[in-house]
Amino acid sequence: MPKISDAKLAARRQQILDAAAACFARDGFHRASMQDVVRECGVSAGLVYRYFASKDEMIAAIVAQWHDQRRARLGPEPSTEDYLALLRSVGEPRARDELRLGVQVWAEAIRSARIRDVVLSGVDGPRALAARALADGPLAARTLANGALGDRGADPDAVARILIAIYQGLVLQTAWDETVDNEAFVRALTAMLGAPAD
Amino acid sequence: MPKISDAKLAARRQQILDAAAACFARDGFHRASMQDVVRECGVSAGLVYRYFASKDEMIAAIVAQWHDQRRARLGPEPSTEDYLALLRSVGEPRARDELRLGVQVWAEAIRSARIRDVVLSGVDGPRALAARALADGPLAARTLANGALGDRGADPDAVARILIAIYQGLVLQTAWDETVDNEAFVRALTAMLGAPAD
Amino acid sequence: MPKISDAKLAARRQQILDAAAACFARDGFHRASMQDVVRECGVSAGLVYRYFASKDEMIAAIVAQWHDQRRARLGPEPSTEDYLALLRSVGEPRARDELRLGVQVWAEAIRSARIRDVVLSGVDGPRALAARALADGPLAARTLANGALGDRGADPDAVARILIAIYQGLVLQTAWDETVDNEAFVRALTAMLGAPAD
Amino acid sequence: MPKISDAKLAARRQQILDAAAACFARDGFHRASMQDVVRECGVSAGLVYRYFASKDEMIAAIVAQWHDQRRARLGPEPSTEDYLALLRSVGEPRARDELRLGVQVWAEAIRSARIRDVVLSGVDGPRALAARALADGPLAARTLANGALGDRGADPDAVARILIAIYQGLVLQTAWDETVDNEAFVRALTAMLGAPAD
DNA sequence: AATGAATGAGGATTCATTCAT
DNA sequence: TATGAATGAATCCTCATTCAT
Numbered sequence: 049m050p051k052i053s054d055a056k057l058a059a060r061r062q063q064i065l066d067a068a069a070a071c072f073a074r075d076g077f078h079r080a081s082m083q084d085v086v087r088e089c090g091v092s093a094g095l096v097y098r099y100f101a102s103k104d105e106m107i108a109a110i111v112a113q114w115h116d117q118r119r120a121r122l123g124p125e126p127s128t129e130d131y132l133a134l135l136r137s138v139g140e141p142r143a144r145d146e147l148r149l150g151v152q153v154w155a156e157a158i159r160s161a162r163i164r165d166v167v168l169s170g171v172d173g174p175r176a177l178a179a180r181a182l183a184d185g186p187l188a189a190r191t192l193a194n195g196a197l198g199d200r201g202a203d204p205d206a207v208a209r210i211l212i213a214i215y216q217g218l219v220l221q222t223a224w225d226e227t228v229d230n231e232a233f234v235r236a237l238t239a240m241l242g243a244p245a246d
Numbered sequence: 247m248p249k250i251s252d253a254k255l256a257a258r259r260q261q262i263l264d265a266a267a268a269c270f271a272r273d274g275f276h277r278a279s280m281q282d283v284v285r286e287c288g289v290s291a292g293l294v295y296r297y298f299a300s301k302d303e304m305i306a307a308i309v310a311q312w313h314d315q316r317r318a319r320l321g322p323e324p325s326t327e328d329y330l331a332l333l334r335s336v337g338e339p340r341a342r343d344e345l346r347l348g349v350q351v352w353a354e355a356i357r358s359a360r361i362r363d364v365v366l367s368g369v370d371g372p373r374a375l376a377a378r379a380l381a382d383g384p385l386a387a388r389t390l391a392n393g394a395l396g397d398r399g400a401d402p403d404a405v406a407r408i409l410i411a412i413y414q415g416l417v418l419q420t421a422w423d424e425t426v427d428n429e430a431f432v433r434a435l436t437a438m439l440g441a442p443a444d
Numbered sequence: 445m446p447k448i449s450d451a452k453l454a455a456r457r458q459q460i461l462d463a464a465a466a467c468f469a470r471d472g473f474h475r476a477s478m479q480d481v482v483r484e485c486g487v488s489a490g491l492v493y494r495y496f497a498s499k500d501e502m503i504a505a506i507v508a509q510w511h512d513q514r515r516a517r518l519g520p521e522p523s524t525e526d527y528l529a530l531l532r533s534v535g536e537p538r539a540r541d542e543l544r545l546g547v548q549v550w551a552e553a554i555r556s557a558r559i560r561d562v563v564l565s566g567v568d569g570p571r572a573l574a575a576r577a578l579a580d581g582p583l584a585a586r587t588l589a590n591g592a593l594g595d596r597g598a599d600p601d602a603v604a605r606i607l608i609a610i611y612q613g614l615v616l617q618t619a620w621d622e623t624v625d626n627e628a629f630v631r632a633l634t635a636m637l638g639a640p641a642d
Numbered sequence: 643m644p645k646i647s648d649a650k651l652a653a654r655r656q657q658i659l660d661a662a663a664a665c666f667a668r669d670g671f672h673r674a675s676m677q678d679v680v681r682e683c684g685v686s687a688g689l690v691y692r693y694f695a696s697k698d699e700m701i702a703a704i705v706a707q708w709h710d711q712r713r714a715r716l717g718p719e720p721s722t723e724d725y726l727a728l729l730r731s732v733g734e735p736r737a738r739d740e741l742r743l744g745v746q747v748w749a750e751a752i753r754s755a756r757i758r759d760v761v762l763s764g765v766d767g768p769r770a771l772a773a774r775a776l777a778d779g780p781l782a783a784r785t786l787a788n789g790a791l792g793d794r795g796a797d798p799d800a801v802a803r804i805l806i807a808i809y810q811g812l813v814l815q816t817a818w819d820e821t822v823d824n825e826a827f828v829r830a831l832t833a834m835l836g837a838p839a840d
Numbered sequence: 841a842a843t844g845a846a847t848g849a850g851g852a853t854t855c856a857t858t859c860a861t
Numbered sequence: 862t863a864t865g866a867a868t869g870a871a872t873c874c875t876c877a878t879t880c881a882t
Contacts, residue, residue: 050842050845050846050881075357076354078274083873092847094846095845095847098845098846152356154352154418155353159277168422171419206430210415210431213411213414213416213418216418217415221369221414224356225366232404235404236404289864292863293862300856447865472672472749472750472752475672491867494867499852551746551748554670554817599829602823602830602831605830609807609809609815612810612811614803616748617765617803628799631800632797633800633804636796686843697876842882843882845881846878846879847878849877851873851874851875853871853872854872856870857867859864861865
């Protein structure tokens with residue numbers, strides 16, 4: 049019975065997804081052709097379509113995975129440290145393709161309501177968490193509210209939005225130019241936030 | 247052969263560019279077809295190709311114009327007020343398509359070195375200005391350095407990068423969701439920057 | 445202004461339709477590829493799609509035209525003579541492709557509700573006319589009712605259906621085998637109907 | 643290797659053929675995919691190809707079976723009654739798929755010489771039988787010649803062709819529209835043929 | 841005997857672009 | 862100057878078929 053094991057099946061799926069992510073990061077979702085993806089992942093066109101019903105389906109899977117990874121990196125109750133670590137990870141050379149893919153994802157969220165929903169839910173979760181941490185005052189000793197931000201009575205949700213914006217902008221700038229000085233960026237931000245530098 | 251006046255020629259060009267911008271903002275550069283653009287601008291395909299040698303050429307023109315508009319809005323020596331005004335303009339309903347187009351431009355800068363150059367030079371100019379203003383201390387009374395930022399000895403270039411990141415993130419979030427509370431965002435940012443709220 | 449004249453446009457459309465009809469008659473609607481049609485009509489694939497939005501659309505046009513031709517051949521008030529002439533035309537060598545196409549049309553009417561509607565309306569019209577002629581008695585002197593059929597009090601609609609069935613079966617048998625003796629068929633039918641042989 | 647019994651083997655084959663017939667009746671031979679057939683018959687693709695070397699082979703088997711069933715229904719020496727019974731069977735609801743499949747078979751006979759041979763031999767046999775019965779006069783008391791047809795000296799082969807055409811047309815019309823009044827059709831035909839209504 | 845994962849050529853259709861008018 | 866008819870390569874996807882298990 050040639051029914052493949054679940055592990056092999058998942059591995060195959062991931063193999064295709066990885067190849068697709070590489071293509072899409074490089075050329076964007078709509079300039080990269082399915083042939084490109086097929087070539088990159090080394091399996092036949094037919095097989096790719098056994099795993100993903102259409103290119104759109106594949107894009108949706110890529111986008112979902114991209115946000116899942118980010119969420120996983122932040123953890124369930126992100127602290128200031130987690131946030132800064134996320135910013136630092138943007139500077140890692142091996143993150144290059146991830147950043148590029150992210151920018152393509154953001155652009156795709158403009159034209160596809162479906163993708164937008166995934167992206168927004170990927171962004172709204174962390175924002176709500178951050179906002180809660182900022183608002184909770186005493187409990188926030190080890191969170192983003194630690195420092196100047198929490199003290200000034202600013203709208204926690206708006207502050208959370210700003211923090212996310214900073215992350216997004218850093219991703220964008222680093223995706224364009226890998227020589228961006230990530231350390232200086234994080235250091236300056238630490239100073240701005242009034243948090244003690246690590 | 248009735249040679250057309252330069253003014254008419256420029257108007258024609260702009261008419262095509264506007265239609266293209268609308269299409270590209272909606273569907274992205276590579277999902278919008280030249281046929282879409284042709285339909286939207288109401289002239290023939292042949293004529294479009296007399297103004298733009300290729301789709302790539304047209305995209306480049308759109309990208310250049312997008313950054314020119316942004317630069318024009320900031321002025322030659324941007325102050326904190328100019329920056330905040332720029333952020334506020336993101337919330338204006340009529341800016342909707344501009345924001346969307348901007349996100350597509352950013353994505354295109356990932357895959358095309360040519361576009362990336364235009365985008366980076368569009369971003370680097372303002373950043374250098376901001377950094378200089380932040381660094382100049384005393385002279386910066388009416389600049390972005392006005393307030394806490396300039397005082398803390400943070401790397402001016404990094405701070406400038408952060409300010410740009412905040413703008414970019416706001417554009418992104420607003421392009422996805424027009425209900426983003428722009429006023430709250432700007433207010434919170436003003437508080438963070440230590441500048442007096444307007 | 446290269447806007448083509450209406451006549452040229454119609455001619456082009458017919459050229460494509462004729463080529464398509466030939467392909468479809470030979471191989472059926474779903475074995476003949478659009479490439480086959482493109483090759484046969486000598487224009488580019490792109491142009492074919494300027495005239496027909498899809499293969500289905502093209503099939504629909506072919507089917508409609510097939511029935512239009514048949515209806516035209518019968519005239520507005522078909523007589524026994526018209527009917528027999530129609531049967532005789534089935535035997536003409538140049539009708540070969542028409543017959544084959546007809547059989548494909550009938551098969552397509554099985555799977556496509558849209559085509560079925562066209563086919564049924566192409567068949568129902570003549571049947572109603574024939575039924576009326578059969579029923580009208582005195583007025584039917586020069587119609588199908590002329591002879592035994594009208595006299596025996598058979599259900600005119602059912603008789604009309606039989607006459608149509610005979611035509612359909614003759615088309616089928618002749619499409620398969622061009623050596624079918626059309627004259628003998630018509631002679632025998634004339635005898636059966638009790639009408640005077642021509 | 644567990645060698646399967648001949649009976650089980652035949653049953654398997656028939657199970658696949660039935661599923662294929664259902665698919666082909668619904669969508670035609672060339673719109674129904676082998677995947678459709680595989681899905682419908684509930685065995686694996688590999689197994690299907692152990693029973694039928696190719697799709698064409700399968701089609702040929704289906705066509706042969708279709709005509710075998712028809713021939714079986716008429717019996718070795720068909721009488722008028724057998725013929726009328728055949729016509730009546732066309733109106734039975736459970737014959738629906740059979741009719742549809744028949745029309746597809748007829749269309750396939752247009753493009754495939756191989757299928758055409760099967761179809762023609764399926765039609766020629768009964769025609770010859772009918773023609774002989776019509777010609778034999780006295781011996782034909784219980785045959786199709788019973789009644790007006792045999793009396794008028796019409797070409798027996800042509801008359802047989804007409805009778806077959808009537809059957810074919812009835813199948814066609816009923817396959818398109820199950821509300822066709824089968825009883826009225828048969829009654830009218832009985833009247834036409836001059837045979838006593840049952 | 842039986843599975844269904846895997847293939848890759850071929851399907852319909854769209855695309856950026858050109859050119860005769 | 863301006864048109865839009867015309868091109869054909871490239872797109873996404875499906876298909877009949879095979880083969881390792």
